[in-house]
Amino acid sequence: MLQLARRLSLGTPMARREAFTFYLLILPWLIGFVAFLAYPMLRSLYLSFTSYDLLSAPEWIGLRNYQRIFADAEFWQSLKVTFLYAMGSVPGGTIIALALAMVLSQNLRGVNIWRTIFFIPSILSSIAVAILWLYIFRPDGGLLNVILGWFGVEGPDWLLSEQWALPALIIMSWWSVGGQIVIYLAGIKGIPDVLYEAAEIDGANVWAKFRFVTLPMLSPTIFFNVVLAIIGALQVFDVGWVLTRGGPNDATLFYMINLYERAFEFVQMGYASALAWILFVIIMVITLLVIRSSAAWVYYESEAR
């Protein structure tokens, strides 16, 4: 009865009261959205066309910030470093997470214990984790080179070496894939058994079941997490800052480290805002590209039906 009454009374005082209540309730979020998101975004777009040191008023300089950025070797270096990092950490992390989740999904003993072991590193603060790995990557007496030594490999200088600092940070990022493992595990568990049974009847082996059932059914989840991981990797700051400060010789100069230094060390807020907007556009473009390409490799159940 009440449902019916409500449906009939759209535009009635009751509906208007409900709408009013709705807006009243979302008001905190709405204020927050305008004050801390919408306005700052527009403001930073405006600032990106100005020279601004926080003390005197922003001075309009047109596209000069962008011109300077594109002529700045540091910008290109940071872009290169950040992309290399994303290209190493995202696929590597995804493969590791998928492999472990696949194995965990096989009804083995102690799934919860394994899952806990894999998950814990991912909840720790990046600073504590960075300090942990700082010592693991130590060239002399660090855990990694000690283990490499057992196999007769003389480990590199890792964080102190221009060539190995970025790979070191990538390896470190694989340590925190626990969240993805949990997500993929839940995704795999959500795949109906019927599909596997059907595949078995068709004579599918383990690999075929993975290739033709698990992977397609999981592809939307993988897709979503890969997008999130790329966005996250392009904005990485903490580990690079704590471990290498962007060094040695800018070998780990992440985009955000460059941005932070411009904004809060050199107080070039206009320049930094332009950097932020370039990153924003890059992330949007990549996200769109991935979404556009997803049709080719992401399987949505609704399409097949």
Next chain:
Amino acid sequence: MDGTRVAQPVGRWQQLRTSKRWQRNLRHAGSYLVLLAGSAFMLFPMLWIISASFKPNWQIFTQPPIWIPQHWEEVRAGNTNRMISLWQVMVSGEPQKVIELGVRRYTTVIDASLLTELLIAPTAEMGEAAALNVNGILLNVRDWTANGETRQVVALARGEGDTLIVADAQQVQAAAMRLPLDEVNAGGRAEVTIGEEVFRGREITLDDRTIQVIPVGPETQLSVMGAPQIASAALLVPAESVSSAGFAEVGDTELPLVAVEGMTGEYITLASESWQPVIDEAEFDAQALVAARALMTEAQPLPVNGVVMQVSTFTPDGGAPVEVAVLVSGTTQSIVIPVDQASTLRLAQLGGLTSARGDQLNRIPFRVQDGYSEGGEAGQTSSVVLVGESREMSLVAPSSEVSEAFDVPPEAIERALYTQFRIDGYREALQTKVGETYFPTFFVNSFILVVLNAIGHVLSCIVVAYAFARLRAPGKNVFFVILLGTMMLPYPVTLVPVYEIFRDLDMVNTLWPLFIRSFFGNAFLIFMLRQFFSSIPRELEEAARIDGANVVQIILSVIVPLSKPAIATVIIFTFWWTWNSFLEPFIYLSSPELFPVSVGLNFFRDQYGTIFYDRLIAASVLSMVPMIVLFFFAQRYFIEGIQLSGLKG
């Protein structure tokens, strides 16, 4: 499928079954292998850092690694608080514990009278030098290839032009001997002639005959070891009272002996280092007083509680004169302590006082060492004030005690260790001054932020989520899409203007920017709560609505009690994000007393990362503890929240 199997002959069927089982076992073994490899990667660093946090500093990066925390066995040196490390050395097949008495440097010389033939070799024809050790005698032997013939030679000196004066290695070996470097250097300089060449050599007396020798290096260094009992006879004496008494044979080796002013007998020096008089801060606070220098007599060096201090007589206005020791002298006033009150005045090794902080009393500055621990297993730590001047002291032991000293090559000794989980790293981490504050402050700040953010998120997200879950209004879908969109928005694009906003609000370097925004909701948490609220049957609200309850009452009386797990997840995620956030507090805060754990840890690292590995590692382990504890209590919420965050698309 079963039908065909049954139709097959029994033998084939069994074969198939065994092969299937074998396959499955193989697959399981493979799975466990992958899991083990994965968990080794995940666990090994964790276990290593936890183990390292219980180790003393020197033990963290040893080669080969010491996996389980060990403690270095030590003996106390006489009546001082100086601890001397014990080493382990094999003596006729038995491990024996010893202390190091010093090092002995040896050099290889050749007896000039035994060397007859010299050769001139162009440098170009010489190979690389390789150290050859025969019976403890070290020689730098090179290959000399001339006319297709290779012979081994030892270079003695540079010749004219690009040549070397060399001698046959065999002949040199016959003439060579190993002598203590001190002994060789003690001999007079001499010009030694062999054939036509003149060398700079030494003339030394050996077994009552004088010989001319040429040093041909390389030098070797041996450790002189002695029984631990020597340490208990050790005495601490001022360095200036020690004078050399020459070399003497002691046990199986030779050691430089010293004489000590005012004491009979000969001594050996175990260590010479700077010592600093210190006094417990508690006693300093309770007993020390500020005295005008005008009211004090000329100070004299006198022993106070065994430590020589500047002592003078202080006559306070209208008071009786007291004998005081000057702890810290200022320009017009000094900090002094009555001599009979200074019961904790003692000497401390200056090396153990590296992280002293400054303090002041009546604007007279002095330095305080927090967490100062004196050797020994049950080492008590205290805050001590550095008083008076540091001084050079020598730790000496009577040579009569050193009868069993002997030399060993450094590689033959190893540390005498026993397993001990040492918590000093933790204690010192908590007591080390970082900036103007201590590590526990960072924990308090983080907890304050966690609580404020959790309150903010719970209050705001519940009402917003309820509106999105239940109420209908024009434009609702648009707002919901915007809400979802903001979840993926890159944060850097708002970083600068938001900083500007908080600067304009005068909130930079306060905790405000780090929690106030949570009162305006969080997209992910709102989305999560909305999903949860949508699953609550509407009928449950009807009764309340009929009773005339308003929205707030419905939320409080119906929704909240049913949503405890979801609200717990909101709190847990807030805890997680707040505890681990770094960039924002790093940008907004500049006073260490406001730092949360993440920034504090980074600050700690900047200050002490290359000195106190043990403290930094202990501090980072401590910073992980709350998250790990939270995880074990709320594992389910973590896992479910994470799944929700990633299972879309």
